[in-house]
Amino acid sequence: MINVFQPALGAEELEAVRRVFESNWPGKGKITDQFEVEFARHLGTDRELVHSTSCCTEGLFQAMTLLGIGPGDEVVLPSISFVGAANAIMASGAQPVFCDVDGASLNCTADTIESCITARTRAVLILHYGGVPCDMEAIGGLLARRRLLLIEDNACSVASRFRGNACGSFGDISVWSFDSMKGLVTGDGGMIWCRTADLAKRAEQLLYLGLGNKSGFGKTVNTRWWEFEVTECGRRGILNDIASAIGIEQLKKLPRFLARRKQIHEFYDGELSSISWLTCPPQIPDSSISSYYFYWVQARSQHRDRLATYLRENGVYTTFRYFPLHRVPFYGATKSLQNAERAAEETLCLPLHPSLSCDDLEHVVTSIRRFDPGETFR
Numbered sequence: 001m002i003n004v005f006q007p008a009l010g011a012e013e014l015e016a017v018r019r020v021f022e023s024n025w026p027g028k029g030k031i032t033d034q035f036e037v038e039f040a041r042h043l044g045t046d047r048e049l050v051h052s053t054s055c056c057t058e059g060l061f062q063a064m065t066l067l068g069i070g071p072g073d074e075v076v077l078p079s080i081s082f083v084g085a086a087n088a089i090m091a092s093g094a095q096p097v098f099c100d101v102d103g104a105s106l107n108c109t110a111d112t113i114e115s116c117i118t119a120r121t122r123a124v125l126i127l128h129y130g131g132v133p134c135d136m137e138a139i140g141g142l143l144a145r146r147r148l149l150l151i152e153d154n155a156c157s158v159a160s161r162f163r164g165n166a167c168g169s170f171g172d173i174s175v176w177s178f179d180s181m182k183g184l185v186t187g188d189g190g191m192i193w194c195r196t197a198d199l200a201k202r203a204e205q206l207l208y209l210g211l212g213n214k215s216g217f218g219k220t221v222n223t224r225w226w227e228f229e230v231t232e233c234g235r236r237g238i239l240n241d242i243a244s245a246i247g248i249e250q251l252k253k254l255p256r257f258l259a260r261r262k263q264i265h266e267f268y269d270g271e272l273s274s275i276s277w278l279t280c281p282p283q284i285p286d287s288s289i290s291s292y293y294f295y296w297v298q299a300r301s302q303h304r305d306r307l308a309t310y311l312r313e314n315g316v317y318t319t320f321r322y323f324p325l326h327r328v329p330f331y332g333a334t335k336s337l338q339n340a341e342r343a344a345e346e347t348l349c350l351p352l353h354p355s356l357s358c359d360d361l362e363h364v365v366t367s368i369r370r371f372d373p374g375e376t377f378r
């Protein structure tokens with residue numbers, strides 16, 4: 001089966017993990033510090049603003065606490081986004097308010113966000129769908145005008161840029177995921193960036209039990225180093241040196257991964273754009289750099305479902321990301337969002353990861369061409 005997403009781990013990662021074993025310290029230590037330093041450099045931001053975490057979902061939960069979001073607040077987010085984003089908002093006591101997306105890019109827009117803003121809106125939590133940046137000029141302008149906080153979910157956009165600036169540098173808090181299906185893989189893991197050093201310092205404490213500066217472990221400042229101070233109810237959402245060692249090697253390979261992802265994206269565009277019953281994703285604007293995380297096609301609902309089954313029967317695994325959250329009863333939304341609903345019926349993400357061989361890609365496009373959609377009006 002050709003996987004839809006897959007990590008690309010090699011001898012370098014294994015060697016880095018071996019060195020961690022030799023150090024006999026697999027927990028959070030010097031290697032995690034180095035990973036944070038190098039990730040900050042990758043973003044072009046200050047080291048003190050970046051902290052690693054156990055996963056992106058933990059970062060999303062922490063973001064709510066850090067920004068003081070809670071009961072009575074509303075947070076607007078695109079319906080086409082990850083379940084952990086809505087859970088983080090719900091868990092804080094705030095209400096998730098789902099906005100629609102653009103039907104082709106599947107990104108939220110300033111207009112779809114604005115139509116959901118009420119007097120209770122505190123923040124907007126955006127996702128750069130498939131790695132293609134949202135229009136941050138329009139969204140940034142709207143949020144500045146309405147004085148709203150911005151959280152960026154960069155799980156799809158580890159290397160994306162909008163007008164030269166890294167995705168993740170536009171808001172108040174940003175989070176990244178390094179789980180096993182992402183563009184940069186550490187097994188599980190994530191990163192959190194905060195706009196101010198004060199917020200970042202608090203994030204660091206919240207990610208480690210809320211222990212304050214006067215806690216003595218590993219430091220020489222306290223005579224009784226086993227004593228500690230707790231500043232608030234933190235959790236334990238830290239990364240470890242095994243994951244970070246993998247992350248450092250993956251970061252070195254990221255330019256190569258991206259080049260391959262771009263090549264695959266262009267191959268699909270070239271091979272699939274002439275198929276009358278399929279629509280390829282929109283062109284990436286010149287002002288943007290994508291992480292080429294998803295490649296998606298759109299077809300009429302009955303074709304899409306049959307195509308997915310046909311491909312699976314022919315050894316090609318596909319999926320749709322992300323099932324619209326406003327259709328999940330737990331979140332309590334009752335409205336209908338036309339584009340998100342249509343996207344959920346018509347969109348299919350094709351295999352896209354750096355380990356796909358040319359034969360794999362040929363097999364994917366040949367299988368799609370061989371598929372008989374029946375009635376082809378679209």
Ligand SMILES: Cc1ncc(COP(=O)(O)O)c(C=O)c1O
Nearest residue numbers: 055056057082084155177178179
């Ligand atoms: C868009 C998006 N946000 C957040 C997450 C959560 O990431 P993690 O698995 O690191 O918690 C994911 C994971 O799939 C995701 O796709």
